[in-house]
Amino acid sequence: MPQSDHGQARKQRFQERLNVLHDTALHRRLKHHLPAAFNERWTRRHWIHASLFVTIGALVATIVPGFSNAIDASLPSSHSTLALPLPPLSLARLGETPGDSWQILRVQRGQTLSDLFEAAGVPATVMHRVLEHPGTREALTKLRPGAEIAFDLPVNGALRTIRFDRDASHRVELALQGDQIREKVLERSTSTRTVVTSGEITSSLYAAARRAGLSPSAIATMTDDIFKYDIDFSKDLQQGDRFSVVMDETWREGERIDTSKVLAATFTTGGKTYTGFRFERNGKSEYFDLNGRPLKKSFIRSPIQFARLSSNFGSRRHPVLGTMRMHKGVDYAARTGTPIMAAGDARVQFAGVQRGYGNVVILDHGRGHSTLYGHMSRFGGYRTGQRVNQGDIIGYVGSTGLATGPHLHYEFRVNGQHRNPLSVTMPPAEPLKGAELAAFRAQTSPAMARIQGMEQLIYADAGTAPKDDKRTASVTPPPAPAPAGKRG
CATH class of the missing domain: 3.10.450.350 (Nuclear Transport Factor 2; Chain: A,)
Structure with a gap:
């Protein structure tokens, strides 16, 4: 046997002996640490303990799954969703049914x-x-x-x-x-009833009128159409002034949609009572006093609102020519483009360019009265021969003709003679006569009686009447449902 093979055999035998010794030592240590029950013959006591542990394990194995099932049962079970095909929408549905x-x-x-x-x-x-x-x-x-x-x-x-x-x-x-x-x-069916409402001023006319049930348009009718010429609503009003209004209310489907038609009104201020009644003359509705005289004056003093008087009527040195000449009208300084109103109802006698007046409009008011408006920047759309109403816009302030700046030159003529527009006695409006006056009195007497009855009811005892008191009385049966608010 070669020397190398002999050494290899010795080495292998030595390794085998080491393994045997290691296993023996490991067995001894393990035996030392294991309980006596695994190293010796089991006694009666060992078997009792073993049986007890086996019984407990069986019980646990039986009970624990029951708890798991109870918990699972209390939770909502899962559901699966299955997509189903829906029928196609109809053509009516695709186009949306009208009204939805x-x-x-x-x-x-x-x-x-x-x-x-x-x-x-x-x-x-x-x-x-x-x-x-x-x-x-x-x-x-x-x-x-x-x-x-x-x-x-x-x-x-x-x-x-x-x-x-x-x-x-x-x-x-x-x-x-x-x-x-x-x-x-x-x-759409509508119904109309006539009511009487009244109010007393403590803070402002607008607040008292709104509390009395008047709409903004009805308030404007009272201030701009009926009492405009007799009462200065910016200066004359004071606490304790009162008003009464007879008006038509239009109702539709339980909603009040219009109160703009004022049939009659009274206004007491400064110890004096003013009256106004609606009446149709020549196909046009106007307001008249108790005696049938029109409340609307024939002319307004100034054809421009809030303008400054820059030159008076009379002799003066012409600002452009530099010579002394008679100034046959009055001048109102205003910005270019300020609207110019017709001083009264009239027919357009002339509208065009005229020498020093520049762009000028002349109105014929009848009964020998005419007015002239000069230096306009442009006209208001009316032509010669057309009719205009008092307050219509006939042109706009400018500086055409012989003018040093934008202003209105305004003249007032009576039978061709120039008069001072600021001091001339304006002709009274033509009152109602004959059959018209009789019809007017027959129409207005009931309205006045209703107003008087309302005011006697409210203000009979001035000491106990509440401030800003508002009462409304129905003259004709109200539509259903009746409107909300205080009614007297």
């Missing part, structure tokens, strides 16, 4: 028609198309705050129908069908 997609807007103060269409998401091109329909522009461009306008907008967003009120009794629906617009007019 109305967007209703109420006109706010300061809003324009463009603002309303923009708020509804309707393009301006569609708005212009709607306005081209006959009669639509007049109604839509005169919508007042509070008016209702509705847009029928289906899912696709294209305007299908627009709805608005043409007047208190008629609602218009315009259906856009392709290139055509179909119009449908719906009649």
